[in-house]
Structure formats: structure tokens, C-alpha cells
Amino acid sequence: xxxxxxxxxxxxxxxxxxxxxxxxxxxxxxxxxxxxxxxxxxxxxxxxxxxxxxxxxxxxxxxxxxxxxxxxxxxxxxxxxxxxxxxxxxxxxxxxxxxxxxxxxxxxxxxxxxxxxxxxxxxxxxxxxxxxxxxxxxxxxxxxxxxxxxxxxxxxxxxxxxxxxxxxxxxxxxxxxxxxxxxxxxxxxxxxxxxxxxxxxxxxxxxxxxxxxxxxxxxxxxxxxxxxxxxxxxxxxxxxxxxxxxxxxxxxxxxxxxxxxxxxxxxxxxxx
Numbered sequence: 001x002x003x004x005x006x007x008x009x010x011x012x013x014x015x016x017x018x019x020x021x022x023x024x025x026x027x028x029x030x031x032x033x034x035x036x037x038x039x040x041x042x043x044x045x046x047x048x049x050x051x052x053x054x055x056x057x058x059x060x061x062x063x064x065x066x067x068x069x070x071x072x073x074x075x076x077x078x079x080x081x082x083x084x085x086x087x088x089x090x091x092x093x094x095x096x097x098x099x100x101x102x103x104x105x106x107x108x109x110x111x112x113x114x115x116x117x118x119x120x121x122x123x124x125x126x127x128x129x130x131x132x133x134x135x136x137x138x139x140x141x142x143x144x145x146x147x148x149x150x151x152x153x154x155x156x157x158x159x160x161x162x163x164x165x166x167x168x169x170x171x172x173x174x175x176x177x178x179x180x181x182x183x184x185x186x187x188x189x190x191x192x193x194x195x196x197x198x199x200x201x202x203x204x205x206x207x208x209x210x211x212x213x214x215x216x217x218x219x220x221x222x223x224x225x226x227x228x229x230x231x232x233x234x235x236x237x238x239x240x241x242x243x244x245x246x247x248x249x250x251x252x253x254x255x256x257x258x259x260x261x262x263x264x265x266x267x268x269x270x271x272x
Contacts, residue, residue, distance in 0.1 A: 002027035003033045004105045007140025018076035021149040025065045032097035041094040078126040113167045125177045132171035173265045181208035201268040218248045
């Protein structure tokens with residue numbers, strides 16, 4: 001079985017797909033797949049589906065959606081001698097989806113990200129870059145992009161988006177520690193344009209440009225960031241970004257080499 005949520009929702013057994021087309025059953029499937037093998041309380045599901053407007057018959061309607069999902073699952077299982085009730089399981093007070101973590105792309109992404117961060121902290125940069133790159137490449141678009149989202153799934157989608165960006169940023173840090181700055185310039189140019197207020201990505205772009213002999217462009221990146229921060233938010237760049245800018249201006253030797261082993265990122269290169 002495979003359930004994918006890092007992009008459009010898809011779900012299939014080895015034989016056939018079973019993702020519902022209707023909005024609320026898609027929400028329920030996404031909610032259950034977010035935490036496989038854990039009970040999702042009925043109250044949490046109803047909050048996701050109806051928010052504060054839960055009607056008297058909401059629980060019965062929820063049960064109807066569960067039956068619909070089981071029917072789709074039964075059809076997708078085909079000749080497999082498995083009862084859908086053993087996969088979409090009723091428990092006291094809620095429901096759970098009984099599938100391996102490896103069947104859900106969100107779980108695989110999070111496991112790879114955790115392993116990659118651990119490798120980065122140990123100074124295993126090649127291993128970290130490999131794991132983090134595998135995690136980032138699992139994404140096919142924004143999480144749950146074609147699923148209606150109530151309060152619960154909206155928070156999950158935001159959390160995953162933040163995790164995706166943090167994982168990508170750490171993978172770039174691993175690549176910088178491997179001396180791959182020239183290969184990163186195009187990617188960082190696009191990322192800083194897409195995230196114009198993100199100091200971490202801008203610090204990486206500055207370091208990559210500096211190491212490629214483009215000191216003036218590195219300072220331009222800082223100045224453009226400062227203009228946007230002051231103009232849009234009314235704040236100056238952080239102290240560490242200002243220190244990085246000064247390091248670029250004076251050609252600090254600390255910029256010439258990878259930041260070394262341990263948990264330090266590019267953004268923390270000139271932390272106090």
C-alpha cells in the first residue's frame with residue numbers, strides 16, 4: 001500500500017487506487033494517514049470536517065464516510081483476503097489506519113529528515129546530503145494541495161511546509177560543507193527570489209557567491225534583503241546577518257572553508 005500526501009493526494013494498494021474523490025472522505029483519509037497506527041479521536045475528525053459547526057447528526061455522517069472509505073479500500077484490495085476493517089480500524093473513541101510507516105510518504109520524509117539532521121550533527125556531510133536530498137525529492141508540490149483543509153489539516157500542511165524548507169536549507173548547508181558552492185548558485189538564486197525575507201537562504205547565497213569569487217554580488221544579496229526587511233517589516237537584518245555582511249566586506253578567512261563538523265549551519269557561522 002502507498003499513500004502520498006506531499007503534493008496531490010494519492011492512495012493505492014498493489015492492485016488499484018482507492019483515494020476518494022469527495023472532499024470530506026479525502027480529509028478523513030489524510031487525517032488518518034498523517035499518524036498511521038494511532039487512534040485519531042472522533043472529536044478531532046469532526047473538528048477537521050465541520051469546525052465549530054458540528055450538527056447533531058455529524059457523528060452518523062462521519063460513520064458513513066468511514067463506510068465509504070472501506071468500500072473503496074475493499075474494491076482496491078481485489079482478491080486479497082484482507083478485511084478492510086483490519087486496515088481502517090474502529091477503536092474506542094476513534095479510528096486508525098493500520099499500515100506500515102513506510103507506506104506513507106509523510107512518514108518516510110520525516111524519518112529521512114531526522115536521520116539527515118543526525119548525520120549533519122555528526123559531521124557526516126556526504127551521508128547528510130544524501131539523506132536530506134532524498135527527503136526533499138519526495139515532494140511533488142505543496143502538501144495536501146488538492147485536499148480541503150479544516151483547522152487540523154491546515155496546521156499540518158503549514159508544519160510540513162516549514163519542515164520541507166528547513167530540510168532543504170540543511171541539505172544546502174551539507175553541500176556547502178562539501179565545497180559544492182558553484183553547483184548551488186542557480187538553486188540559491190531561485191530560492192532567495194521565492195523566499196525574499198528568509199535570512200538563512202540569503203546567508204547561504206552570500207557564502208556561495210563569496211567562495212566563487214563574487215564578493216560584490218554577495219554584498220548585493222545582503223543589501224537587497226535589508227531593503228525588503230526594512231521596507232516590508234520595518235526591521236533590520238539580524239545581528240548574525242550583519243556580522244556575515246561585515247565578514248564578506250573584510251574578506252574574513254573564516255568564509256573560505258566549510259564551516260566544519262558539528263551542528264553549525266551557514267546561518268550560524270557568525271553567531272555571537
